[in-house]
Amino acid sequence: MGLNCGIVGLPNVGKSTIFSALTSAPAEAANYPFCTIEPNVGVVHVPDPRMEKIGAIIGPEKMVPAIVEFVDIAGLVKGASKGEGLGNQFLGHIRQVGATCHVVRCFEDDDIIHVAGKVDPVSDIEVINIELALADLETVTKRIQNLDKMLKSQDKIVQNKAKIAKPVLERLKATLEEGHPGRSLDLNEDEKDSIADLQLITMKKMLYVCNVDEDSILEDNEHVKKVKELAKKDNSDVITICGKIESEIASLESKEEKAAFLSDIGITESGLSKMIKAGYEMLEMKTYFTAGVKEVRAWTFPKGAKAPQAAAVIHTDFEKGFIKAEVFHCDDLFQYGSEAKVKEAGKFRIEGKEYEVKDGDIMHFRFNV
Ligand SMILES: Nc1nc2c(ncn2[C@@H]2O[C@H](COP(=O)(O)OP(=O)(O)O)[C@@H](O)[C@H]2O)c(=O)[nH]1
Ligand SMILES: [Mg+2]
Known part of the structure; x- marks a missing residue:
């Protein structure tokens, strides 16, 4: 659909x-x-x-x-x-x-x-x-x-x-x-x-x-x-x-x-x-973000998707070769003001294949193809 x-x-x-x-x-x-x-x-x-x-x-x-x-x-x-x-x-x-x-x-x-x-x-x-x-x-x-x-x-x-x-x-x-x-x-x-x-x-x-x-x-x-x-x-x-x-x-x-x-x-x-x-x-879709100095981008994924499935929205290789995802939530970024401070506060996580991606997550996928 x-x-x-x-x-x-x-x-x-x-x-x-x-x-x-x-x-x-x-x-x-x-x-x-x-x-x-x-x-x-x-x-x-x-x-x-x-x-x-x-x-x-x-x-x-x-x-x-x-x-x-x-x-x-x-x-x-x-x-x-x-x-x-x-x-x-x-x-x-x-x-x-x-x-x-x-x-x-x-x-x-x-x-x-x-x-x-x-x-x-x-x-x-x-x-x-x-x-x-x-x-x-x-x-x-x-x-x-x-x-x-x-x-x-x-x-x-x-x-x-x-x-x-x-x-x-x-x-x-x-x-x-x-x-x-x-x-x-x-x-x-x-x-x-x-x-x-x-x-x-x-x-x-x-x-x-x-x-x-x-x-x-x-x-x-x-x-x-x-x-x-x-x-x-x-x-x-x-x-x-x-x-x-x-x-x-x-x-x-x-x-x-x-x-x-x-x-x-x-x-x-x-x-x-x-x-x-x-x-x-x-359409019951949710949004996660990728955020770097080159590009900040919103990606649409189906509600309930696990990390590899959400990664496939960017590229199918990201799903096939999925290793881990680095994740923090945009609300944490707004609260602490920078990625470094989010890390200091212990809000920056490494998640695996079973992680259910949340609306508003900021994701970075590690993959291997
Ligand atoms: N007065 C008024 N006329 C409108 C409004 N919206 C559309 N129209 C007019 O209604 C006519 C039909 O609009 P259109 O968008 O072609 O309708 P469609 O057949 O549903 O695609 C056109 O002449 C429009 O200019 C509105 O909010 N107020
Ligand atoms: Mg018409």
Whole structure:
């Protein structure tokens, strides 16, 4: 599963406006050779004040933040699961992403046509969620039909998974038939694992992004309040953003100008910054740093990874030839002020293969190939 979030929503809700603002300062491709380069894919830096602080202490030549990809997935309309519009093609794109950001129109503007004739976020959300649930329902139904074969499989792993999956699929089917997302079911890790290969869309985390008027940034409008109520029921988070303002901020040149603009409207963090962080969090990824005078860099690793697996993010050789890792935490660096003082304080450690890397660790890998 990629490190990416799909932006979904009805036509004309502001997806592309938000996507262009997000990607107005694209990450420098040379630093991220593995990234997809397509017009609807944007590679975006993840804001992380810890990296700035590490940089201020070490003074490196270069700093390289973590990234997350956003994919502008257009074309989701009523009937998409039946192949209407370019339905199936778009649903295919959504299966590929790690999580979804669902943009909802919460702004009034008579000049911008609404596909259903009026601004009604709850009904808009239902239209999209029902299409996604129907698409998953088709996948789940097919799997249920195949279960008997899997239960008789010679391969014990397949057989075992099918055993666990059977009741899960029945529960999922009932949930989806009611139009609720799969993630609203409470499943344990084994149960999730038993259906992971289906890449169900509604099992992915979803962030509702309310696109509001300029004057609803500081205080939720009625539309946003309704979205928040709905989101509670399906375990999702909500942020508000004003697409129009974000594109104005994106057009400003310097950091200082951007900060001044934000403080003029009375906020400290842009909607985009909130959206990027929330997207990164939904993917359940963590960050460690490498820190030297040449480069301070943030690396993204899966939650729970042991040191060799986390090292593989830099290079597979680091995993193959892994010997040990030198580790200290960025909070210790901030407290003691330098690596030498961290060592004096006894906070600098040598860890082996079984070490579970923590968010915010500063790592140096020793390896041999
Ligand atoms: N008034 C207002 N218009 C917006 C806002 N965000 C987007 N729009 C406008 O709504 C229209 C559709 O936006 P677009 O981003 O193309 O929507 P998409 O179809 O979801 O990709 C465009 O004319 C945008 O300029 C907003 O926050 N406020
Ligand atoms: Mg668009």
